Amino acid sequence: MSRPRLSRLPSRANAGRDRGGKRGEHIHHGYWPTPESKAAESKETAQVNLINLLLARSQLPDGARVLDVGCGVGGTTRHLASALGCAVTGLTISGRQVELATRLTKTAAAAAAAKEAGGAVAAPDADGFFALGRGRVRFVELDAEKMGDFFGGAAAADRLFDAVWISEALSHFPNKALFFANAARLLRPGGRLVLADWFRAEGLRDEEMAADIKPIEGRFP
Numbered sequence: 001m002s003r004p005r006l007s008r009l010p011s012r013a014n015a016g017r018d019r020g021g022k023r024g025e026h027i028h029h030g031y032w033p034t035p036e037s038k039a040a041e042s043k044e045t046a047q048v049n050l051i052n053l054l055l056a057r058s059q060l061p062d063g064a065r066v067l068d069v070g071c072g073v074g075g076t077t078r079h080l081a082s083a084l085g086c087a088v089t090g091l092t093i094s095g096r097q098v099e100l101a102t103r104l105t106k107t108a109a110a111a112a113a114a115k116e117a118g119g120a121v122a123a124p125d126a127d128g129f130f131a132l133g134r135g136r137v138r139f140v141e142l143d144a145e146k147m148g149d150f151f152g153g154a155a156a157a158d159r160l161f162d163a164v165w166i167s168e169a170l171s172h173f174p175n176k177a178l179f180f181a182n183a184a185r186l187l188r189p190g191g192r193l194v195l196a197d198w199f200r201a202e203g204l205r206d207e208e209m210a211a212d213i214k215p216i217e218g219r220f221p
């Protein structure tokens with residue numbers, strides 16, 4: 001991806017709400033790959049573009065077992081399940097986000113079931129997964145610092161993940177090295193770490209530093 005300046009990106013603070021005050025599904029930036037897409041595509045479409053860019057880069061296989069770390073209200077979690085048939089566990093430190101994510105998932109599952117004659121939303125399975133499209137989704141309230149022990153305890157072999165996905169959450173974590181150690185512990189051999197976040201580009205000009213970096217310096221751990 002080219003290096004967009006932060007000021008050209010939509011405000012992430014607004015990303016969870018649309019202009020009418022209704023909650024959106026994604027709390028991450030949008031990606032407009034071309035000037036034409038920038039002119040034509042909405043913020044919501046651009047947010048899905050970012051997920052699809054990560055999918056294209058990571059080549060995540062259909063049916064992968066994915067851990068979506070810092071999942072927000074589960075927009076990506078649901079997208080990976082329904083588009084790729086993945087079994088996705090979303091984790092977030094926020095109990096309120098787990099509630100909202102679960103509610104949005106039930107609504108999406110009901111809409112999907114209604115398209116099939118006689119379809120009904122199934123209750124979650126024994127592991128807490130809701131069926132969604134070809135995939136499955138569940139949400140866990142957890143501090144990511146504890147994910148290694150939580151998912152990687154005794155008899156962990158069958159709990160290992162094919163991918164750890166983290167979109168615009170790592171910058172919130174005080175101990176980033178711990179996150180990478182935990183991700184390595186939970187990934188099966190050959191598994192993939194898919195990461196999108198803010199990184200400071202090399203060689204920024206003074207005016208770019210002043211416009212884009214100084215205003216947010218010190219606001220993240």
Ligand SMILES: C[S@@+](CC[C@H](N)C(=O)[O-])C[C@H]1O[C@@H](n2cnc3c(N)ncnc32)[C@H](O)[C@@H]1O
Pocket residue numbers: 025026027028069070071072073074075076091092093094097142143144145166167168169172173
């Ligand atoms: C900017 S939002 C990104 C949400 C989601 N990945 C998306 O792209 O829509 C950051 C997320 O990280 C979560 N988060 C922050 N610190 C966390 C922690 N220590 N453990 C787990 N989740 C955390 C927040 O609750 C929130 O869901």
